[in-house]
Amino acid sequence: MAGEFHVDIGPQYEGEVIRKEDVYVEFGGPKVAHKFELATLKSAAEIENEKVEIIGPDLNALAPYDATTGKGGSYPLAVLVDVAGSQLDKDAEPIIERRIHMFTNMIEGWYHMNQRQDIWLRMSKACYKKGFTSLRELGEIYNFLFTSELPIIEKIQTTLITDDKKVAELLPKALKIYEARDARARALKDEDVDTFYGCTLCQSFAPTHVSIIAPNRIANCGAINWFDGRAAAKIDPEGPIFAIPKGKLLDPVRGEYEGLNKVVQEKSLGTYDRVYLYSAFEHPHTSCGCFQAIVFYIPEADAFGVVNREFKGETVIGETFSHMAGDTSGGKQIEGRLGTGLEQLRSPKFIQADGGLARIVWMPKEVKERYKGVLQAKGLYDKIATEEDVKNVDELLAFLEKVGHPWLKGEVKLPI
């Protein structure tokens, strides 16, 4: 394969690592401030097919790493891959961009780590010796691999920039694009996917617990989102993080799915046979021992409080987090007590059957400040009491009356 190149190309080189002792030059990495890679979808007319452009000094003009002094050889780099194809849409950009990682690693003597603005590429001394003396060859290999491995790409051009000023100038634009992609990912809803993920990493603490991970529900520990679940299940499908076909939607308001009921029954060893993803009542999600926060029912207000693990004092109902955690944990379904990841406060499905965020009346000041944006957007920021406003339930009720909390005023309509 690839007779016209100076080095071999193939999947056998993917696991190849280039240690510092063998480095000729490296691009990006922890020593370099400006580096990124970006795939952009363009119209066919904007692309000069198979063109490679180098901006800045090329390999043969860069001083190599000096092993005796341990210095030099680290340079900035931007990898820009422009593609066109009648079947391609914007959502394909991150997928194409991710292939830069795999394709670079397929080149003998090249190594690629990380992604986006964190990229780190290394080229070995042996590679340079074999005649790989121009980045043009790297660009040509990208063009070759992209079009041969992904026929959906009809036209491609690659630009490699080593000029620090130019990379630094383009970097903020790339960061904006990454942010926009993340915003799209955060907008992903449970309705948009067929597969959820389950996590039983904590079953040593809670043998009947399984954390359900969905686009609108991060795991209780707050560490594993739907994308992480997808990645982990792909690497090790038999591992503690596994795919769950969500199955038929039985109750769109409370979030009851046929597929989830089945998994909960199986993983809880028959203890539970139903689970509601979007409610703290009847069949709430179980809690391991590791949740970031607890959502707790306050009967006097017929509403909820939220307390996070870091909050050491007494909550408005006189119990501390650790006191409540004792009752909430262990893989039990406890009505009115929900262990949760804090990020759920941003989820549009957060206890939606019970009134959602608008039914929260108390939380620690620190949490309230951290989620100020989302609370303000819903007009709730001034309506929720903290430990600084009230010390007990009597004071809470007076506070809610004074600020006119929408739930107590009867302004929150429960979905049916």
Next chain:
Amino acid sequence: MTKTITIAIAGKGGTGKTTVAALLISLLSQKGLVLAVDADPSTNLNQALGLPLDENRTVGRIREKMTEDVSKGRLSPTIPKQEYLFGKIVESLAESKGFDLLAMGRPEGPGCYCASNEFLRASLDKLVKDYKYDYVVMDCEAGMEHISRQTTRDVDVLLIMSDPTMKGVTTAARMKELIGELRTKVGEVGLIINRVKGELSPEIKKAIDESGLQVIALIPEDPNMAGLEMKGKPVTELPQESPLRSKVKEIVESLRL
């Protein structure tokens, strides 16, 4: 392909554990590629090896930062945390001639680390596999908790360090008993007694016999150490014929490493 040999060195503080670890690493790095793991937050394997330490580049710090970035929404939701963590671990490797050093840093604080430790275990396993290390040498804290929580590696050789005191030997014996409770499987176990002056006392000999530990080396007090320590020089600068260095060489030979 040859199998990676994993060697753990444990023992109570002040027994010369880190010194022996550093000498072992320096010796083994002439035979093959070594991953040196500093798994004891209270010692400085890096210093013994003559490498600078960047506090921000310990595994503990990486994990803390990841947790913080997640909670502040700074980490992209689409970048799998396992991949992210692996990248950061590779970035934090101190690459040197014949060996790479990875510092574990402080253990986790309160909160849930099931998920991050799971990612960490997978990352460390991938690191050893990708880099094709011939040896992994771990300088462990006494309880070796770090190891069992953060890697799935089995230990081929466990070297327990002691000084020629009853306290040291009792601690070593307890460590041997605790092995059974770890998730990690341990192959050969050997006892090294450091700073031996003349013969071991009969009481200590009896305690060793009762513990079932096998003595694989008695190292006499090394007169060269004090000078190095006062100048803050790495132990790898010990002269070739110094007692410590020649004993470590003997250990390597007797264990056929």
